[in-house]
Amino acid sequence: MWIPPSDEARDLLGLVEEIAEGELTPETAAAHEARGEFPREIVRTLGRAGLLGLPYPAALGGADQPYEVYLRVLERLAYRWLTVAEAVSVHTLSAYPAAVFGDDTVQKLVPDLIGGERLGAYCLSEPAGGSDAAALATRADRDDSGYVLNGTKAWITHAGSADFYTVFARTGGPGRDGISCLLLDATTPGLTPQPRERLMGLHAGAPAQVVLEDAHVPADRLIGAEGQGFHIAMSALDAGRLGIAACAVGLAQAALDYAVAYARERTQFGSRIVDFQGIGFMLADAATGIAASRALLYSAARLRDAGLPFRIEAAQAKLFATDTAMRVTTDAVQVLGGAGYVTDHPVERWFREAKLLQIVEGTNQIQRLVIARSLAK
Numbered sequence: 001m002w003i004p005p006s007d008e009a010r011d012l013l014g015l016v017e018e019i020a021e022g023e024l025t026p027e028t029a030a031a032h033e034a035r036g037e038f039p040r041e042i043v044r045t046l047g048r049a050g051l052l053g054l055p056y057p058a059a060l061g062g063a064d065q066p067y068e069v070y071l072r073v074l075e076r077l078a079y080r081w082l083t084v085a086e087a088v089s090v091h092t093l094s095a096y097p098a099a100v101f102g103d104d105t106v107q108k109l110v111p112d113l114i115g116g117e118r119l120g121a122y123c124l125s126e127p128a129g130g131s132d133a134a135a136l137a138t139r140a141d142r143d144d145s146g147y148v149l150n151g152t153k154a155w156i157t158h159a160g161s162a163d164f165y166t167v168f169a170r171t172g173g174p175g176r177d178g179i180s181c182l183l184l185d186a187t188t189p190g191l192t193p194q195p196r197e198r199l200m201g202l203h204a205g206a207p208a209q210v211v212l213e214d215a216h217v218p219a220d221r222l223i224g225a226e227g228q229g230f231h232i233a234m235s236a237l238d239a240g241r242l243g244i245a246a247c248a249v250g251l252a253q254a255a256l257d258y259a260v261a262y263a264r265e266r267t268q269f270g271s272r273i274v275d276f277q278g279i280g281f282m283l284a285d286a287a288t289g290i291a292a293s294r295a296l297l298y299s300a301a302r303l304r305d306a307g308l309p310f311r312i313e314a315a316q317a318k319l320f321a322t323d324t325a326m327r328v329t330t331d332a333v334q335v336l337g338g339a340g341y342v343t344d345h346p347v348e349r350w351f352r353e354a355k356l357l358q359i360v361e362g363t364n365q366i367q368r369l370v371i372a373r374s375l376a377k
Helices: 007-023 026-035 040-048 067-080 082-101 229-265 277-305 311-341 347-357 364-376
Strands: 120-123 139-142 146-156 164-170 179-185 191-196 208-218
Touching: 007 040, 007 067, 026 082, 040 082, 067 082, 067 229, 067 277, 082 120, 082 164, 082 179, 082 229, 120 146, 139 164, 146 164, 146 179, 164 208, 164 229, 179 208, 179 229, 229 277, 229 311, 229 347, 277 311, 311 347, 311 364
Parallel strands: 120 164
Antiparallel strands: 139 146, 146 208, 164 179, 191 208
């Protein structure tokens, strides 16, 4: 059992449960996912409650909470509705470069970015470059007053709904040293979100491409120094991977709890199916995998909170937790049998959503590469 580190943290988690109970109902989630409608007003409600700036310093308008507390909030949100949890995670990721690497001019904007009314998008991937982020082709060329951006970003969560876009573009030559980070308003002329992708799952939070055609951004919207963008992107992703791991833990726990409840009620051959060893062992493995994922996740979070290196631990947590979520949701469908394959029960949606978590914030093959390279060193 986790003991909150402060009365403030305990009250915060109580507030999250209260909001979730009223706003993130199974009926609301199912309806939005069926329509493919992003729950912007629900995310705005979370923002007004202070949940979009939890890990950032109070001096920047944040809640100054430990990262572990922020991840506990994400886990609880994902338990209710993954689209909303991912929205909070992506927004927090989008604000990270400005909050951590921005100069005084950029950091003055941070309270507005995380204040609750605005939503961010993180623009790193491109149609021809997902895992190979150092090969991005979008350009940001200098002019008299700033930069002119041209290119296409892909798989951008909140494209079309975001109020600001954190964009990585090439200001120099090839390779990682030629990449910079810029902050663009959604109203920037030449920044055009495209129709949303038709995903297998997470229909309410589907991403889209963002086309940049002679989009001008003032010079004071450069985050960090020219050529520092790749380092900024990787630093942000280390923290972001913990967010995805927290989402995976929450999703997996929801699937397990639903499968257990079903197995206690469903009878076959005169017995509850939960009492059959084949089912019981499946559920036992799921519970153990979730517990192990949670332990990895919060161990990494405590390293981050202590100011210690956590990159490898974040990769391990993301890898293990999302693989676990995929396995648990697969088994949850199996426990329900035919009922698990129909939309009357949410386990089929959770199964489809879990697959995405193995891909975003660096595929699990990339996580294995990061871990393997650390061992080789």
